[in-house]
Amino acid sequence: MNTSRRNFLKTGAVLGSGLLISFTIPGAKKAAAASTASMLGPQSGAAFAPNAYLHITADNQILVYLAHAEMGQGIWTTLSMLIAEELDVDVNKMVVQHGDAWKPYNHTLFGIQITGGSSTTYSEFDRYRKAGATARVLLVEAAAKKFGVSPSECKTENGVVTAGGKSATYGELATEAGTLTAPADVPLRDAKEWKYIGKGVKRLDTPAKINGTAKFGMDVQFPGLLTAVVLHGPVFGAKVKSVDATKTKAIPGVKQVVQIPTGVAVLADNYWAAKKGRAALKVEWDLGPGAQVDSKAMLAAYKKLAQTPGAPASKAGNADTGMSKAAKTVEAEYSFPYLAHAPMEPLNVTIELKNGQCQIWCGTQMPGMDQVAAAKVLGLQPEQVRVNTTFLGGGFGRRATPASDFVIEAAQIIKASGKPLVKMVWAREDDVRGGFYRPAFVHNVKVGLDANGMPIAWKHNIVGQSIMEGTLFAAMIKDGIDAASVEGVADSPYVEAVPDRLVTLHSPKNEVPVLWWRSVGHTHTGMVMETIIDELAHTAGKDPLAYRQELLKEHPRHLAALNLAAEKAGWGKPVAAGRFRGIAVHESFQSYVAHVVEISLNSDGTIKVHKVVSAIDCGLAVNPDGVKAQIESGINFGVSGALLGEITLENGRVQQGNFNDYVVSRMFDTPAEIEVHIVNSTGKMGGVGEPGVPPVAPAIANAYFVATGKRLRDLPFNKTILHA
Amino acid sequence: MVKLKINQKEYSVDASPDMPLLWALRDVLGLTGTKFGCGMAQCGACTVHLDGEAVRSCVTLVSRAVGKEVTTIEGLSADPTNYLQKAWLEIDVPQCGYCQSGQIMSAAVLLRENPNPTDEDIDNAMSGNICRCGTYPRIRRAIHLAAQMQREGGNGK
Numbered sequence: 110m111n112t113s114r115r116n117f118l119k120t121g122a123v124l125g126s127g128l129l130i131s132f133t134i135p136g137a138k139k140a141a142a143a144s145t146a147s148m149l150g151p152q153s154g155a156a157f158a159p160n161a162y163l164h165i166t167a168d169n170q171i172l173v174y175l176a177h178a179e180m181g182q183g184i185w186t187t188l189s190m191l192i193a194e195e196l197d198v199d200v201n202k203m204v205v206q207h208g209d210a211w212k213p214y215n216h217t218l219f220g221i222q223i224t225g226g227s228s229t230t231y232s233e234f235d236r237y238r239k240a241g242a243t244a245r246v247l248l249v250e251a252a253a254k255k256f257g258v259s260p261s262e263c264k265t266e267n268g269v270v271t272a273g274g275k276s277a278t279y280g281e282l283a284t285e286a287g288t289l290t291a292p293a294d295v296p297l298r299d300a301k302e303w304k305y306i307g308k309g310v311k312r313l314d315t316p317a318k319i320n321g322t323a324k325f326g327m328d329v330q331f332p333g334l335l336t337a338v339v340l341h342g343p344v345f346g347a348k349v350k351s352v353d354a355t356k357t358k359a360i361p362g363v364k365q366v367v368q369i370p371t372g373v374a375v376l377a378d379n380y381w382a383a384k385k386g387r388a389a390l391k392v393e394w395d396l397g398p399g400a401q402v403d404s405k406a407m408l409a410a411y412k413k414l415a416q417t418p419g420a421p422a423s424k425a426g427n428a429d430t431g432m433s434k435a436a437k438t439v440e441a442e443y444s445f446p447y448l449a450h451a452p453m454e455p456l457n458v459t460i461e462l463k464n465g466q467c468q469i470w471c472g473t474q475m476p477g478m479d480q481v482a483a484a485k486v487l488g489l490q491p492e493q494v495r496v497n498t499t500f501l502g503g504g505f506g507r508r509a510t511p512a513s514d515f516v517i518e519a520a521q522i523i524k525a526s527g528k529p530l531v532k533m534v535w536a537r538e539d540d541v542r543g544g545f546y547r548p549a550f551v552h553n554v555k556v557g558l559d560a561n562g563m564p565i566a567w568k569h570n571i572v573g574q575s576i577m578e579g580t581l582f583a584a585m586i587k588d589g590i591d592a593a594s595v596e597g598v599a600d601s602p603y604v605e606a607v608p609d610r611l612v613t614l615h616s617p618k619n620e621v622p623v624l625w626w627r628s629v630g631h632t633h634t635g636m637v638m639e640t641i642i643d644e645l646a647h648t649a650g651k652d653p654l655a656y657r658q659e660l661l662k663e664h665p666r667h668l669a670a671l672n673l674a675a676e677k678a679g680w681g682k683p684v685a686a687g688r689f690r691g692i693a694v695h696e697s698f699q700s701y702v703a704h705v706v707e708i709s710l711n712s713d714g715t716i717k718v719h720k721v722v723s724a725i726d727c728g729l730a731v732n733p734d735g736v737k738a739q740i741e742s743g744i745n746f747g748v749s750g751a752l753l754g755e756i757t758l759e760n761g762r763v764q765q766g767n768f769n770d771y772v773v774s775r776m777f778d779t780p781a782e783i784e785v786h787i788v789n790s791t792g793k794m795g796g797v798g799e800p801g802v803p804p805v806a807p808a809i810a811n812a813y814f815v816a817t818g819k820r821l822r823d824l825p826f827n828k829t830i831l832h833a
Numbered sequence: 834m835v836k837l838k839i840n841q842k843e844y845s846v847d848a849s850p851d852m853p854l855l856w857a858l859r860d861v862l863g864l865t866g867t868k869f870g871c872g873m874a875q876c877g878a879c880t881v882h883l884d885g886e887a888v889r890s891c892v893t894l895v896s897r898a899v900g901k902e903v904t905t906i907e908g909l910s911a912d913p914t915n916y917l918q919k920a921w922l923e924i925d926v927p928q929c930g931y932c933q934s935g936q937i938m939s940a941a942v943l944l945r946e947n948p949n950p951t952d953e954d955i956d957n958a959m960s961g962n963i964c965r966c967g968t969y970p971r972i973r974r975a976i977h978l979a980a981q982m983q984r985e986g987g988n989g990k
Contacts, residue, residue, distance in 0.1 A: 181928030181966045311925050318930030319921045321866020321906035325931060328865035336860065361849065379860035380869070381852045453870050453878060453931040453965050502868075502931030503965045537871040734925060738971070742928055745967020768875035768963060777956040779969035 161213035162240040163192055165248075169280025171198050171268070173205045176214035176233065177224040178474055179314060180452075180501035180508065181742070182798045183735040184229045186313045188237050190305040190732060195241030195298060197265040198279070200310050207498035210476035210491075222477035225509045225625070227698035227796020230731050234794060235297070242295040244286070251285035252277055309732040314500070326471040326499045329459040329532060335364055337522045337533045338383035340390050341372045344399035344761030345544055345620040349373060353391035360386045367525040371514075374522045380534055399620035400761040407619070407758075408444050408549060411572040415442065415553035418570055419615035420589030423599040431566030431609025435557025439648055441641055442553050443822045445573075445633045446755035447546035448626055449771055454502020455540050458519035459532040462487065467494040467523075469516065472501030474509030478581070482513035486520035505746070506625040510545055511580035514622070541771045542763040546756055547626030548574040550594075550633045554641050557609075562649020563660075564603065567610040571595055573633075574623045575616040590614055593625065597634030597697065597803065602664045603642055621758065627746055628799040631697040635803025636751075636810070636824070639693035643811040644820060653692055653811065654680050666726045667694055669788045670703040673724035677786050678705035688719060691812030693804035699795030700727040701788075702740065706780070706808040710816055715827040716809060718748055720782040723801065728794035730787050736797045737785040743801020744783055749774040751806035752827045835895050839864070840908030848895050855879045855890035858905060866906040866934050870963070877962030880935040881905050887942040889961075906934035909941060916986065917941055920979035928966035936962045940976050949980055 164172040173192055179185035185205055193200035208214045214222045217232045245265055252270035253260040255277060263272045268279050300307070317323035342348070352373050354366035362382030367374050373392055377383035432438065459470040460483070467487055473479050476496040484491045501508055519533040535543065550573035557566030575591035577583050585592065590599075591614070598604060599612050626632060646656035654675050661667045671694040675681075684690050687709050694703035707720040721744050730736045753772040757764045765771035810821040823829045835846045837857070848857040858864040858881070867890055870878030874889035881890045882904035883897070909915055917937050927933045936959070943950055943958040950958065955973050964972070 181930070183928070311922070312927070314930065315922055315925055315927055318927040318933050319918045319937060320910035321864075321934050323930050324865075325868075327869060328859075330863055330865065379852075379856055381849075381856040381860070384872075451965060453868070453876065453929065453963065455869065500931075501929060503929045505965070534869075537873075537876075738925070738928060738968075741970055742967040745969060746965070748967075767873055768871050769873065773963060773965060774967065774969075775961075775963060776959040776969050776972070779967065779973075781952055781973075783970050 161208060161211065162237060163196070163244050165244065165279050165283045167280055167283050169268070169278050171196070171203045171279065173203050174208040175205065176208055176216070176222065177229045178207060178472070178476070178498050178501055178504070180224065180472070180474065180504035182229070182739060183312060183732065184224070186310060187230050187732050187735060188233055189313060190310060191234065191237035192241035194303060194305045195238045196245050198268040200305060201313065202268070203313070205313055210480040210496040215477065222475065223509060224474040224504070225506065227700070227798040227800060231699070231728070231794035231796065234731070238297050239295060242297055243291050246292055246295050247286040247289045248279050248282045250289055251282040254285065255282065306731050307729060307733070309734050312735070323500050325454050325502045326457045326459065327454055327502065327534070329470040329499065331530055333530065334459070335376045335378065335528055335531050336380045336383045337374045337376045337531050338380065338387045338536065339369070339372045339374045339518060339522070339533065339539065340387050340392060341539060341543065342394050342396070344396050345402070345622065346397045346399040347394045348397065350393040350395045356389035356391070357386040360389060365526055365528070366390070367522065369518065369521040369525050371518050371521070374525070374533070376522070376526055376528065376531060384536065396761065402619055402621055402758045402761045404447065404549060404758045408551060411549070411551035411617070412442060412444070414615050414617070415551045415570045415572045418611065419572070419613040421611060422590045422595040422614050423604060423610060423612040425607070426609035428566055428568045428609050428611035432555065432557040432568065435566055436560045437558045437562070437648060438555060439558070439641070439644055440555040441644065441820070441822055443551065443633070443637050445550040445636070445824050446757065447549045447621065448750055448754050449541050449546055449756050450505040450507035450626055451540060451768075451771060451773060452501070452503025452505055452507055455537055456507070456515045456535040456543070457533060458516055459530070460519045460523045461530045462523045463529050465489065465493060468497065469494065469519070470497045470499055471516065472499050472504070472508055473516070474501070474504050475511070475513070478511065479513045479516040482517050483520040486517055487524055505627040506629070507545060510624060511582055512622070514545065537768070538766040541756070541766050544622035545624035546621065547632055548576065548623035552633065552637045554637060556641060556645060558645060558649060562645065562651060564607050564645060565609065567604055567607040567612070569598060569604070569612045570615070571598065571613070572615040572617065574618065574621070576623055576625055576629070578616065578618070589616070591616060593630045595634070596630040597695065598638060601638050602667065603638060603660055606660065620761070627743070628697055628802040631695065631799070631803040632750060635693070635695040635697065636806040639695055639804060639807030640810045640820065640822070643691070643807070643814065647814070652681070657694060666701045666790070666792050667696060669790065670694055670701040670724045670726045673786050673788055674703035674705050674722055677724065677784060678722035680705060689812045689816040691808045691810065691815060693807040693811060695803040697800045697803050699793060700725055700797060700800040701795070702800045702804050704744070704804045704808040706805075706812050708809060708812040708816065714830050716752055716813060716830070718780045718809060721780045722784045722786075724786040724788060725797065725800065726788035726790045726792060727797050727800070728790050728792045733787055736787055739797040740785045740801040741783050743799065744805055745774050745779055747802040747805025748778060748780070750802070751809050751824060752778070753825050755825050755828065835899060837895070837898055837903060838901070839903040840905060840911070846895065850894065850896040852895050853891050854881065854893045854895050854898050854903070857895045858890065864905055864907055868931055868934055870932065875963070876932070877939060878932050878935040880938040880962065882938060882942065885942070885945070887939050906938060909938065915941065916979040916982040917944070917975070920975040920982060923978060924971045924975040926968050926971040926975050928968055932962060932964045936964065936972055940972070940979070943976065944980055944983060948983055950976060
């Protein structure tokens with residue numbers, strides 16, 4: 110292990126050597142490559158918690174190492190703010206980078222290195238503040254020694270320690286501080302003293318992201334780098350039977366064609382040559398059972414299955430008995446298609462294999478699992494694989510794949526080719542057809558109401574593929590229930606208040622790989638719960654807001670978001686001619702979000718969303734404008750999923766391939782007005798990356814009911830409307 | 834070899850004439866600010882200017898750029914009269930940031946042609962540029978702000 114690094118691990122938050130370990134910036138590739146060998150193997154070190162996140166050099170650079178990946182959600186800024194707050198430095202002068210795949214960066218709650226579950230800010234809130242606070246204590250101690258005063262006489266401000274007439278920058282104190290032993294615990298600042306937290310700063314990554322200098326995985330370049338494009342099977346699970354690469358090899362720039370478990374890879378001097386080479390391949394496939402998948406037939410089968418109970422996910426009293434006592438019943442069936450994440454940056458991985466050491470550069474939400482997966486393919490130990498996380502050109506869950514599908518594919522290519530350095534690039538079509546979709550789901554719900562129109566019995570069957578099944582997370586499936594399939598229903602405050610209830614789950618299997626898609630199970634459960642509640646309100650002859658307020662009266666955070674959104678949107682006041690309002694509130698990822706939408710109908714009857722007034726209770730909003738940005742983002746993602754997006758399969762073939770047929774929201778689809786209000790809350794901190802998504806579809810569907818008297822229960826809505 | 838003029842500099846590019854300009858910029862010249870998103874002029878991430886007109890470089894053959902001025906995000910960034918990036922900073926537009934080069938290149942042509950765009954003008958000019966993070970509302974605000982800066986800058990501010 111690198112001596113300085115070991116020192117760094119052992120003694121404290123601060124390194125005096127001034128050695129800069131460049132983790133990830135592809136532009137610094139020479140320095141990174143030079144230090145590769147010395148970097149391997151730090152994972153066995155027992156790190157004192159704050160140490161891995163902060164490094165101060167003798168020349169006064171404040172280096173922040175992120176345990177998490179920046180994919181647009183803003184943690185590059187938020188985590189740096191947390192350190193800066195305690196360290197007393199200007200956050201804008203910090204040098205931020207992604208950390209390696211390394212145990213100290215494991216998620217404080219999930220135990221693996223992952224950016225997901227909208228959890229970064231609240232899970233790191235203490236760890237990153239303590240990293241800063243510990244460093245500050247040591248710097249003060251070093252200064253006190255240097256000045257010949259006691260630590261209590263020292264003050265810190267803006268990266269400088271002063272006492273009496275003396276002062277020293279953190280850089281000047283770094284070497285001495287690096288020799289000191291970090292205290293086991295440090296006090297954190299009182300909220301009243303916060304300069305950054307709750308007030309916010311502008312994103313630290315904006316300058317690089319508007320002038321073309323920000324480096325994404327796609328932008329990794331090395332001299333002599335070959336680009337690999339893979340021909341994947343026409344259906345999921347297809348195996349190569351035979352390959353004729355004669356024409357491919359004749360294309361200028363094509364260097365090699367190799368067969369890998371997932372298809373045939375063409376390696377060339379550049380992407381264009383590789384792609385032309387792929388188009389010229391003649392490959393015969395053994396299709397296997399994947400060729401049988403037909404999404405239309407599958408949804409029909411799901412609907413049949415949804416008539417019958419599956420494994421119980423939430424049960425109380427006797428739902429049948431309760432239903433028999435109901436004055437009125439409401440029954441509804443919902444269907445949700447597969448959805449692709451389609452991040453703007455197509456999946457890609459650059460991989461180097463030299464002298465038994467491997468380096469990977471890619472945008473990933475799970476560097477640790479990718480490291481292990483690549484090592485397994487290459488017959489290496491995980492510590493022989495270094496993962497350099499670049500900026501992610503969008504993630505939305507697709508870059509957190511327990512199967513490490515794209516990293517394994519790159520590892521297979523470098524293994525099969527024997528080349529030292531390859532960049533695998535997926536075309537957009539590879540991404541859209543590449544699976545790992547939000548699973549298709551069907552819900553069948555029957556609710557019994559009492560004479561006052563309030564729910565007294567609830568029967569709810571859910572059908573859809575399990576995300577956890579077959580992955581390392583399968584142990585989280587308990588008694589046949591993948592929580593990610595039923596979250597938002599089984600734990601819904603509406604459902605839990607019903608004395609006689611039965612929520613069940615069927616988890617059929619097929620060849621289509623599925624994955625969490627921004628807000629996971631809540632993508633469908635939020636829609637179902639918030640439209641059925643709306644339907645119950647109308648059945649009961651009550652205002653949808655008032656009905657929710659009554660049902661949620663013991664859920665103050667739901668109410669806080671709901672009431673704030675309703676107030677700001679002017680709920681109950683007249684709306685402009687031709688506009689229609691809908692409302693929804695949903696909890697996910699420990700946050701509570703309500704949207705009030707205003708829609709109109711286009712001449713063909715499809716929906717145009719004009720305005721969304723949103724309120725979120727996420728507890729403390731560390732970077733308020735960042736919270737607003739994430740809710741705006743979630744609204745647009747939700748609009749895509751509600752109105753436009755679907756992946757369909759016929760004979761196992763995915764029918765969509767690019768943004769011409771896998772339709773996502775564009776500027777003209779985006780609501781012209783979006784207002785986000787943050788509830789002034791002292792509640793437990795929650796996430797903000799995902800919770801904006803779930804209430805979008807139901808708020809729109811509820812507005813559509815006001816407009817037309819019709820309930821939309823099959824997604825995407827605009828297709829359903831056009832085919833009605 | 835193909836001769837190209839990019840951001841005021843002359844280059845001899847080792848590219849087959851049927852190679853899209855995008856890949857000549859990225860893979861041959863290392864100008865990676867211009868992004869690959871779809872490969873079929875659907876997403877706008879690869880937008881550059883050819884003699885001042887916005888084109889999708891993923892479907893624009895290198896041969897079409899010969900004898901023309903190519904401007905990429907790297908070139909636009911060096912232009913001090915460009916207010917877009919100032920507005921983008923002010924509004925904190927980017928999230929993942931991958932599409933933003935293309936967004937800014939499209940917006941630059943919009944603002945040159947139409948210094949006072951309405952929301953509808955922005956819809957029309959910018960709907961060829963996809964942003965999966967949904968930064969559209971901020972892009973819209975930033976374009977309005979840049980238009981305002983452009984006007985005020987013209988008044989000697």
